[in-house]
Amino acid sequence: MPDRYHIHAVPQPAQFPRVGKFGSVDWREDCSRCTNCVKPRCLYDVYRNEAAYNRDPFSSVRTLDGCRACLSCVQGCTKGLLNIAPSPEYLGLGDDYWKPEVILSTWNQADAGKIPVSGAGYRGRFHGPGFDSIWTDMSEIVRPTRDGIHGREYISTSVDIGPKPLRLQFTPDGKLLSPPARLIEIQLPAILDLPVWQMPGANLAAARIAAAKALKTLAVVTAGDGAQALPKQLPAVMPLVTKGSLLESRDILESVHIAQIWDGPDAPALAAELLAINPDLIAVVRMPLSPASADRVMELTRAGIRVFQVCAGLHGREQSPDGRPGRHLKDALREVHGRLVKEGIRDETTLIVSGGIALAEHLAKAIICGADLVAVDTALLVALGCRVCRGRQHPSSHCPAGLDSLGSDGYAAQRLVNLMSAWHSQLIEVLGAMGIREVRRLRGEVGRAIFMEEIEKEAFGGLRRVSRAQVSA
Amino acid sequence: MTAVHAMQVPQPPSEAQRAGPSDWPQQGVPRVVRPAPDRYRNALGKYQIDRLASCKSCGRCVQVCSYGVHVKPAGYKFTLRPLDHLCIGPECGDKPDSCLAQCPQGALALRRNPSAECMGDPRWPSDLILSTWHQAATGHAPPPHLDGRLGASGGGFDSLRLAFETSDWEPVPRTPLDEIDTGLDLNRRDDGRPQVHIDVPLYGGGMSFGSVSIHTILGKARAAAAWNTFTCTGEGGYPDRLRPYDDYVITQVATGLFGVRDETIQRVRMVEFKYAQGAKPGLGGHLLGDKNTPAVARMREAVAGNALFSPFPFHSVYSVEDHKKHVDWIRAVNPRCLVSVKVSTPTDVDMVAVGSYYAGAHIIHLDGSYGGTGAAPDIAKKNIAMPIEYAIPKVHKFLAAEGIRDKVTLICSGGIRSAYDLLKAVALGADGVVIGTPEMVALGCVRCACCESGRGCPRGIASTDPELMMLMSQEWATQRLINLINAWREQIVDALSRLGLRSIRELRGRSDALRLVVDGAEVPS
Numbered sequence: 001m002p003d004r005y006h007i008h009a010v011p012q013p014a015q016f017p018r019v020g021k022f023g024s025v026d027w028r029e030d031c032s033r034c035t036n037c038v039k040p041r042c043l044y045d046v047y048r049n050e051a052a053y054n055r056d057p058f059s060s061v062r063t064l065d066g067c068r069a070c071l072s073c074v075q076g077c078t079k080g081l082l083n084i085a086p087s088p089e090y091l092g093l094g095d096d097y098w099k100p101e102v103i104l105s106t107w108n109q110a111d112a113g114k115i116p117v118s119g120a121g122y123r124g125r126f127h128g129p130g131f132d133s134i135w136t137d138m139s140e141i142v143r144p145t146r147d148g149i150h151g152r153e154y155i156s157t158s159v160d161i162g163p164k165p166l167r168l169q170f171t172p173d174g175k176l177l178s179p180p181a182r183l184i185e186i187q188l189p190a191i192l193d194l195p196v197w198q199m200p201g202a203n204l205a206a207a208r209i210a211a212a213k214a215l216k217t218l219a220v221v222t223a224g225d226g227a228q229a230l231p232k233q234l235p236a237v238m239p240l241v242t243k244g245s246l247l248e249s250r251d252i253l254e255s256v257h258i259a260q261i262w263d264g265p266d267a268p269a270l271a272a273e274l275l276a277i278n279p280d281l282i283a284v285v286r287m288p289l290s291p292a293s294a295d296r297v298m299e300l301t302r303a304g305i306r307v308f309q310v311c312a313g314l315h316g317r318e319q320s321p322d323g324r325p326g327r328h329l330k331d332a333l334r335e336v337h338g339r340l341v342k343e344g345i346r347d348e349t350t351l352i353v354s355g356g357i358a359l360a361e362h363l364a365k366a367i368i369c370g371a372d373l374v375a376v377d378t379a380l381l382v383a384l385g386c387r388v389c390r391g392r393q394h395p396s397s398h399c400p401a402g403l404d405s406l407g408s409d410g411y412a413a414q415r416l417v418n419l420m421s422a423w424h425s426q427l428i429e430v431l432g433a434m435g436i437r438e439v440r441r442l443r444g445e446v447g448r449a450i451f452m453e454e455i456e457k458e459a460f461g462g463l464r465r466v467s468r469a470q471v472s473a
Numbered sequence: 474m475t476a477v478h479a480m481q482v483p484q485p486p487s488e489a490q491r492a493g494p495s496d497w498p499q500q501g502v503p504r505v506v507r508p509a510p511d512r513y514r515n516a517l518g519k520y521q522i523d524r525l526a527s528c529k530s531c532g533r534c535v536q537v538c539s540y541g542v543h544v545k546p547a548g549y550k551f552t553l554r555p556l557d558h559l560c561i562g563p564e565c566g567d568k569p570d571s572c573l574a575q576c577p578q579g580a581l582a583l584r585r586n587p588s589a590e591c592m593g594d595p596r597w598p599s600d601l602i603l604s605t606w607h608q609a610a611t612g613h614a615p616p617p618h619l620d621g622r623l624g625a626s627g628g629g630f631d632s633l634r635l636a637f638e639t640s641d642w643e644p645v646p647r648t649p650l651d652e653i654d655t656g657l658d659l660n661r662r663d664d665g666r667p668q669v670h671i672d673v674p675l676y677g678g679g680m681s682f683g684s685v686s687i688h689t690i691l692g693k694a695r696a697a698a699a700w701n702t703f704t705c706t707g708e709g710g711y712p713d714r715l716r717p718y719d720d721y722v723i724t725q726v727a728t729g730l731f732g733v734r735d736e737t738i739q740r741v742r743m744v745e746f747k748y749a750q751g752a753k754p755g756l757g758g759h760l761l762g763d764k765n766t767p768a769v770a771r772m773r774e775a776v777a778g779n780a781l782f783s784p785f786p787f788h789s790v791y792s793v794e795d796h797k798k799h800v801d802w803i804r805a806v807n808p809r810c811l812v813s814v815k816v817s818t819p820t821d822v823d824m825v826a827v828g829s830y831y832a833g834a835h836i837i838h839l840d841g842s843y844g845g846t847g848a849a850p851d852i853a854k855k856n857i858a859m860p861i862e863y864a865i866p867k868v869h870k871f872l873a874a875e876g877i878r879d880k881v882t883l884i885c886s887g888g889i890r891s892a893y894d895l896l897k898a899v900a901l902g903a904d905g906v907v908i909g910t911p912e913m914v915a916l917g918c919v920r921c922a923c924c925e926s927g928r929g930c931p932r933g934i935a936s937t938d939p940e941l942m943m944l945m946s947q948e949w950a951t952q953r954l955i956n957l958i959n960a961w962r963e964q965i966v967d968a969l970s971r972l973g974l975r976s977i978r979e980l981r982g983r984s985d986a987l988r989l990v991v992d993g994a995e996v997p998s
Contacts, residue, residue: 022591043928043931043941044931068921068922068923068931069591069592069919069921070919070921070923070931070932071517071588071591071592071919071921072513072931072932074515074517074588075511075513075514075515075516075517076513076514076515077514077515078514079554080514080515080554082588083521083586083587083588084587084588084591085587085588085590085591086590086591105851115850115851115852116850116851116852117848117849117850117851117925118848118849118851118854118922118923118924118925119846119847119848119849119922119923119924119925119935120846120910120913120918120920120921120922120924121596121752121843121844121845121846121854121888121910122596122842122843122844122845122854122855123594123595123596123597123920123922124594124595124596124626124855125595125626125627125628126595126596126626126627126628126629126631126632126843126860127627127628128627134856135842135856135857135858135859135860136856136857136858137819137820137857137858138749138754138755138817138819138857138858139755139786139819140748140749140786140816140817140819140825141748141786141787141790141791141792141795141796142786359852360852361852361855361856364856365856426850426852429755429756429850429852429853429857430852430856430857432755432756432785433754433755433756433853433857433858434755435755447820448820450820450858450859450863455859455863456628456863458863458866458867459862459863459865459866459867459901460632460633460866460989462984463633463984463987463988463989464636464641464985464987464988464989465988465989465990465991466634466639466640466641466988466989466990466991467990467991467992468990468992470639470640470641470988471634471638471639471640471990472638472639472640
């Protein structure tokens with residue numbers, strides 16, 4: 001039995017200014033200073049911590065961050081003067097896809113690497129667009145391991161990247177004709193991708209590489225950043241090279257096992273050039289996810305390419321040439337995957353998907369929709385404090401989360417490791433509930449998922465419909 | 474007031490009618506509705522009245538307010554702080570005779586209560602929590618300014634309406650209210666076991682000793698006794714203090730088998746197998762070490778302070794044949810009990826239900842994925858298994874197609890928040906429901922979701938901390954839950970009357986009593 005894959009999560013408190021969900025406290029006139037709210041009523045010592053922060057500049061930066069809105073202080077205030085309210089700053093985080101709760105949850109996961117747990121049932125909307133219209137299956141009695149998902153037996157999350165020949169070929173006298181398979185096995189079905197938008201600061205790439213090394217996965221970096229990696233880190237590096245930089249990228253290409261190129265008319269030729277530099281190299285063609293992706297992937301497979309990364313937009317949608325968002329990943333990906341299956345070449349190829357992978361559930365659902373693995377991009381920035389403002393909040397100054405001035409002390413890498421640790425544990429929860437022992441078997445398993453459009457039709461299809469205008473007030 | 478309400482409420486069976494197997498003297502609980510106001514110093518309302526320092530305490534506001542918001546007791550020089558939780562908001566405040574308009578000093582201001590808005594989320598908006606509090610406090614339907622029927626989740630029950638809530642409803646003659654029956658018979662197998670009747674089409678969900686306080690458990694049990702229905706032990710064992718209510722308790726047999734013994738199975742009228750739960754489908758229970766106090770540990774025969782994991786699934790069940798063996802075990806240990814099988818909602822939930830019926834279950838209990846009161850991984854609560862709204866018609870239709878629909882009772886849970894959710898679930902095909910979160914909310918839960926952390930619930934409901942659990946008494950908890958069930962029953966009776974039905978049983982599977990609200994473009998011409 002191979003060594004058990006384990007991610008070493010170590011608590012790494014945030015060094016960026018956090019935004020609490022409830023932080024706006026309103027004292028009406030006439031407070032009697034009885035301190036009931038501060039002492040007996042607050043179970044979480046929120047006010048005391050707040051006071052400590054105000055007095056001591058070196059205490060943790062948590063401005064009412066710990067308030068859980070249990071309202072004990074509000075309802076217990078001797079004179080009924082106290083109110084709390086959701087923090088406007090919190091409500092302003094992110095956008096309609098990278099919602100405040102997604103950002104806060106990611107921060108918390110990166111803090112400690114633990115699965116988010118809460119009580120009192122689900123709190124969100126019934127369904128939504130994209131991944132929020134998929135539920136994963138479970139089994140009442142089938143279980144991959146009988147001593148718990150964290151027990152002795154093992155739920156594998158490893159995947160292979162590279163051309164996968166379906167069968168070996170031999171000469172009539174039994175000699176092996178097929179070349180040795182060039183496969184890279186990574187232990188997590190997620191690689192650490194480049195930021196979607198331009199993000200200055202070389203230490204970000206270094207953090208990705210260090211985290212990928214610790215996670216036994218890969219980090220996508222520019223060829224220049226890859227060249228800065230330590231020799232022991234090179235197995236975790238996947239440089240993205242361009243035709244123009246091929247000459248200066250020669251050293252790094254000779255040292256790594258896998259590299260990416262952008263799609264273009266000369267992509268097959270460029271891939272051939274990479275192989276000429278390093279015959280053991282696996283070439284990955286990276287392309288925007290578009291309505292033409294399925295056709296383009298098939299075209300490239302006929303040219304010998306076997307590994308693809310399709311990149312959706314920031315919100316997980318197709319990127320059309322006119323800039324308008326197209327279908328969501330869940331639909332577009334099923335088309336690409338389905339085409340490869342139909343053409344009988346799915347098992348020979350590797351499909352990586354990126355863009356809009358914001359939560360661990362997206363990782364599982366993208367794989368159900370047909371990806372072998374995902375590339376995580378914006379979520380990594382969020383783990384380091386990004387608010388997905390993309391310069392909106394401080395267009396003329398530095399990043400409010402300090403991403404442009406990250407240190408090289410391991411802080412950033414550990415937070416990325418923690419986030420992936422939490423995602424890994426959540427993926428295992430999903431696999432365990434489904435009774436699946438390895439993530440490879442999850443790929444394209446749409447039969448073990450519940451799609452809202454289909455189940456809604458099955459359950460409510462026979463009901464009489466009315467418009468909102470017909471509903472009595 | 475008490476006597477009047479007691480007359481309006483149907484009464485539980487007498488001692489002579491009781492048929493439970495318990496050898497313990499059973500304690501009756503009167504089914505009486507009476508006020509049980511908020512247990513905190515400052516009740517929370519939807520609106521807030523600010524009284525500025527310019528108030529000269531003339532008492533004009535006291536004279537004009539018919540809701541009791543403003544109070545100036547005789548002999549007092551100053552008016553008291555407004556009881557703003559009683560205020561109905563702009564509906565009154567915009568009128569010329571409101572306190573706002575009549576105040577000679579202009580010292581009063583009305584606003585939405587920001588603290589109340591902190592409680593909201595799409596599944597349980599602030600209004601729904603406040604309306605549940607109102608029902609638990611008064612025992613009657615919520616006032617119009619609080620929407621107690623719907624959440625804001627945008628789908629499932631929130632996209633359904635009862636037919637009379639829409640303009641395309643053609644009214645039918647109303648059934649007289651006192652002729653409507655809300656009771657259910659739970660044994661439909663005709664297998665010689667006793668019939669078990671409940672007076673309302675709902676019972677309380679399993680919450681273990683350990684996850685919630687003993688006062689919560691006793692409040693649930695006493696309310697169940699008052700309404701001749703059930704509560705469930707959860708998987709934390711059977712506290713001795715529940716013995717006086719044995720007839721109204723379901724012993725749960727879950728994967729951890731905590732506290733399950735022959736005698737706890739033999740003393741009850743119903744035993745529930747928990748194969749899975751909606752809060753964490755496919756995952757076992759987990760009691761954090763902090764909540765495993767010495768008392769909890771004694772009950773569970775475990776070591777105090779250690780986190781307690783329940784395995785998943787039952788280690789003795791690998792097939793439907795093993796499942797039958799399980800059911801046979803309980804049937805043999807207690808020949809007078811009914812067996813309920815609680816499952817979650819996977820894609821093959823219809824097959825699971827049929828398998829459970831043929832294994833001998835009297836009740837199939839579907840627990841949908843959006844409910845649950847216990848702590849669970851967020852990813853499980855949101856993503857694993859289908860919501861109950863989809864599972865009910867799926868199972869109902871399949872059982873009907875198999876010709877066994879009338880031989881088994883279908884109970885559902887996991888997202889039932891209001892009386893209207895209950896009615897919609899029954900119209901989709903369930904016989905009745907199990908509730909959990911509404912009970913917690915009735916006891917003062919604000920859904921801050923901190924059930925699991927540290928000492929547990931800061932409001933003393935889901936906590937075994939000796940100090941926190943004293944925030945609530947069992948008498949108050951009992952009354953709040955009796956009131957809530959009465960308020961729900963009143964709404965159920967009213968809705969059945971408007972639909973022209975005579976019993977809740979007539980509503981089962983009547984999908985023609987439902988309407989699906991869609992965007993204008995999707996409505997067929």
